Amino acid sequence: MPGALLLGPMLAGIVWSLQGGSLQISRHLFVAAQAIIGCLVAQSISSGMLPTFAQHWSLFLFIVLSTIAASSLMGWVISKLKVLPGTTAIWGSSPGAAAAMVLMAEEFGADARLVAFMQYLRVIVVASAASIIARFWVDTSAATVIPIIWFPPLQWATAETVLLALAGIVIARLARIPSGAMLVPMLLGMALQSGQ
Numbered sequence: 543m544p545g546a547l548l549l550g551p552m553l554a555g556i557v558w559s560l561q562g563g564s565l566q567i568s569r570h571l572f573v574a575a576q577a578i579i580g581c582l583v584a585q586s587i588s589s590g591m592l593p594t595f596a597q598h599w600s601l602f603l604f605i606v607l608s609t610i611a612a613s614s615l616m617g618w619v620i621s622k623l624k625v626l627p628g629t630t631a632i633w634g635s636s637p638g639a640a641a642a643m644v645l646m647a648e649e650f651g652a653d654a655r656l657v658a659f660m661q662y663l664r665v666i667v668v669a670s671a672a673s674i675i676a677r678f679w680v681d682t683s684a685a686t687v688i689p690i691i692w693f694p695p696l697q698w699a700t701a702e703t704v705l706l707a708l709a710g711i712v713i714a715r716l717a718r719i720p721s722g723a724m725l726v727p728m729l730l731g732m733a734l735q736s737g738q
Contacts, residue, residue, distance in 0.1 A: 547690075549669055552662055576641055576724040577707035583639070584731025592736065613637050628652055634660030645721035706731055 555565055595602060617632035625631065633647035640661035648654035707727050714722025 549666060552666065573711060573723045574707065576645065577711050577727045579641055580710060580724040580728035581703050581707055581731050584728045584735055587732050587735055589736040609637050626656060630656045633657045639724065640665050642721040642724050649720045
């Protein structure tokens, strides 16, 4: 299944928590993981995307604003109907990076566990639906399965990524940016990627 290394542990963690188990992760490791995720997102963005965005900026802007408006309306309705407490519904239904939404919700006083459940349930549903659609309705016979290399040899780029993540964490802490541990390395990485 595509994204198995993300979805498998996520499903296992949800089942574990629902059965009464507790998951404890060091705050330092959690922040470091967020910074690495920010670097991972930055890696997928290249300067070649900018001309396409510039050519169709109005369509991109319309889609982004429509998504934000629809999700905000749903969150507001859930909040007004008192299905979920406080701003939890708004954070939980907000589009975007699930990890960033959970971090920001926690920093603004919402119930982070409920927000995480809403956000990651959506990730699981969307990823599963996309996988099923791709498997049964799209011809994937020409696609090659990329083997997982569990312990690849380390390269200089690995050290650069770790340094970028650490610099992002330090800058985010000094600037007190909400969920900056992920956002700052992502923005720095995007700037470095587009400069290549």
